[in-house]
Amino acid sequence: xxxxxxxxxxxxxxxxxxxxxxxxAVAFLGLFVLIVVFVxxxxxxxxxxxxxxPNQEHTVEQITVDGEKKDVVSVEGKxxxxxxxxxxxxxxxxxxxxxxxxxxxxxxxxxxxxxxxxISAALLATLxxxxxxxxxxxxxxxVDSLIARTLDVIWSLPVFLIGLAVGIALAVGGLKLGPxxxxxxxxxxxxxxxxxxxxxxxxxxxxxxxxxxxxxxFVEAAIAQGASPARVMFTEILPNLASTVIVFFTLMIANxxxxxxxxxxxxxxxxxxxxxxxxxxxxxxxxLRIQPLLAILPxxxxxxxxxxxxVVGDALRDALDPRGKARLDAALQFEAQAGAxxxxxxxxxx
Amino acid sequence: MIRFVAxxxxxxxxxxxxxxxxVFVVFMVLPKQNPAQSLAGKNATPLLVKNIEEEWGFDESLxxxxxTMMEKVFTGELIQxxxxxxxxxxxxxxxxxxFSLTIGAAAxxxxxxxxxxxxxxxxxxxxxxxxxxxxxxxxxxxxVFLLAPVLIYVFANKLEILPNGQYVPFSEDPAEWLxxxxxxxxxxxxxSIGFYSRVLRSNMLDVMNEDYVRTARAKGLSExxxxxxxxxxxSLIPVITLFGxxxxxTIAGTAIITEAIFDIDGVGNYAAEAVAKxxxxxxxxxxxxxxxFVVLMNTIVDIVYAYLDPRVRLGETASG
Numbered sequence: 112x113x114x115x116x117x118x119x120x121x122x123x124x125x126x127x128x129x130x131x132x133x134x135x136a137v138a139f140l141g142l143f144v145l146i147v148v149f150v151x152x153x154x155x156x157x158x159x160x161x162x163x164x165p166n167q168e169h170t171v172e173q174i175t176v177d178g179e180k181k182d183v184v185s186v187e188g189k190x191x192x193x194x195x196x197x198x199x200x201x202x203x204x205x206x207x208x209x210x211x212x213x214x215x216x217x218x219x220x221x222x223x224x225x226x227x228x229x230i231s232a233a234l235l236a237t238l239x240x241x242x243x244x245x246x247x248x249x250x251x252x253x254v255d256s257l258i259a260r261t262l263d264v265i266w267s268l269p270v271f272l273i274g275l276a277v278g279i280a281l282a283v284g285g286l287k288l289g290p291x292x293x294x295x296x297x298x299x300x301x302x303x304x305x306x307x308x309x310x311x312x313x314x315x316x317x318x319x320x321x322x323x324x325x326x327x328x329f330v331e332a333a334i335a336q337g338a339s340p341a342r343v344m345f346t347e348i349l350p351n352l353a354s355t356v357i358v359f360f361t362l363m364i365a366n367x368x369x370x371x372x373x374x375x376x377x378x379x380x381x382x383x384x385x386x387x388x389x390x391x392x393x394x395x396x397x398x399l400r401i402q403p404l405l406a407i408l409p410x411x412x413x414x415x416x417x418x419x420x421x422v423v424g425d426a427l428r429d430a431l432d433p434r435g436k437a438r439l440d441a442a443l444q445f446e447a448q449a450g451a452x453x454x455x456x457x458x459x460x461x
Numbered sequence: 462m463i464r465f466v467a468x469x470x471x472x473x474x475x476x477x478x479x480x481x482x483x484v485f486v487v488f489m490v491l492p493k494q495n496p497a498q499s500l501a502g503k504n505a506t507p508l509l510v511k512n513i514e515e516e517w518g519f520d521e522s523l524x525x526x527x528x529t530m531m532e533k534v535f536t537g538e539l540i541q542x543x544x545x546x547x548x549x550x551x552x553x554x555x556x557x558x559x560f561s562l563t564i565g566a567a568a569x570x571x572x573x574x575x576x577x578x579x580x581x582x583x584x585x586x587x588x589x590x591x592x593x594x595x596x597x598x599x600x601x602x603x604x605v606f607l608l609a610p611v612l613i614y615v616f617a618n619k620l621e622i623l624p625n626g627q628y629v630p631f632s633e634d635p636a637e638w639l640x641x642x643x644x645x646x647x648x649x650x651x652x653s654i655g656f657y658s659r660v661l662r663s664n665m666l667d668v669m670n671e672d673y674v675r676t677a678r679a680k681g682l683s684e685x686x687x688x689x690x691x692x693x694x695x696s697l698i699p700v701i702t703l704f705g706x707x708x709x710x711t712i713a714g715t716a717i718i719t720e721a722i723f724d725i726d727g728v729g730n731y732a733a734e735a736v737a738k739x740x741x742x743x744x745x746x747x748x749x750x751x752x753x754f755v756v757l758m759n760t761i762v763d764i765v766y767a768y769l770d771p772r773v774r775l776g777e778t779a780s781g
Contacts, residue, residue: 276747410606
């Protein structure tokens, strides 16, 4: 860093330049954007091309493919395979099961759920982590001990197993906690579970950073000027956390999506009538022998999304913290502990 | 050392207590629905629900209810209601399959993970390193619920050279046991092979810059001796800790999904079937016993690690 940063080259624009120089990361960012556009286009495709909804059944229907009539679901219960544009885009990827639902439409709507749950859970976990990290790191003392110990305990839990148990308990009985009441099929159930059990992965590094930031001269100066704790936390410390938060948020979305897919695959995550890529795999595995794409496509979508987020997250880390290594420990632990739902974080290891 | 062990044991007790409280709160306190109804299952008779209510003491105070639950868990009286069987019996029945799956997979991932990591570290920057890096990244990125269907489709349905799942006990037929476990082992191992080879590679690259490696070279050791005796050995310590943690996490995580896809009659599949049927007692049981096991494993790993490496027990540990 030069001692006199020029006006148009702030740290953010430097970071952006470093990020853009990483062509692999830019390509994967493009892939992620494509996936988001794909799932956002779900209603367009459903209404104007496929002319059906994600849960609409076509058990006894026929479609015309190149002038030929075909059963959507055969007499033996076998769903139709991919038709591409043979039927004007209807059943582009075939039907999903003996219920004869349009696989392409379900893939788009399922992706909406997967991304929605993943992003919401990551957002919630990040906000919670910022609040906890600021409180613990700034106040220290017993506040810090309490928060740090709680995070340690959650960290040591086999989170997927406990998440599975909580997921199914909520899916059976719903949730009633004071004013907060959730029905058993609510999307909030997996979102809450995932965010709470993944908080430590991001709260621990944030706490560490707040601890070291609060020793810095500019924070002492602010305190000496009579700034209130809230003011110090929000206007002095918080802006300096931005790069850590951005990097971890990206990685957390990937992590949360894997968590959701695992829970939903087993039936303890997203509940009907909602479906996600995870629940679609459960349906697809049944028909693996005759229509392998039904299980493989949603899995592939999850992989591509998670991979692109991980590559982008790592490139962001490199771009925002060029001297590197600083957060390597945190990243390594993040990966080691995430277990079943381990994010990639590739560059941090190389 | 004694102080360290004591501290770890207290930590373990705290985590186990937290697990049991979470399970209690989530199953008994939070749900809107009457917990006895949830425990009894979907097709329960009102009489059964009433019996469960009395048995679990749902009209008592919450601490009392918690104690009742823990008593049931420790005395093996946690019961699934359709059909009526002790949960602990079913879990014990599932252990051979689960251990066959996880231990076999762990052996594979450790062997190949270390091999690939070693090869790519000693050829860092070369073409072999680049190929292995690509392979590792691909391995890390494939989730089990994509890899398993692909493997089943290719090797069981198309090529028909391996069975598509299920478990044959080793005592019945060792050859079939092996054949049935190959695909699940690979499924479970691939992710970790990629991960371990990356970790070992980066550890070795770090260690190569240490002074004692230069000294070893200076005193005239062959490159091979330097690599195996000095670099590899010192790079293994963190990998082994990671292995202890991962092994527990695998048992409590990806193994459940793998067992479900391959229909292996282990503890994980028992839980997965219970989830599909919305049966709560087995899930409570698997979560509690599973968490106990995993936390115990992690504590043992920590203590062994501290015994091997004095720096850990003297300073703050990475695993807290």
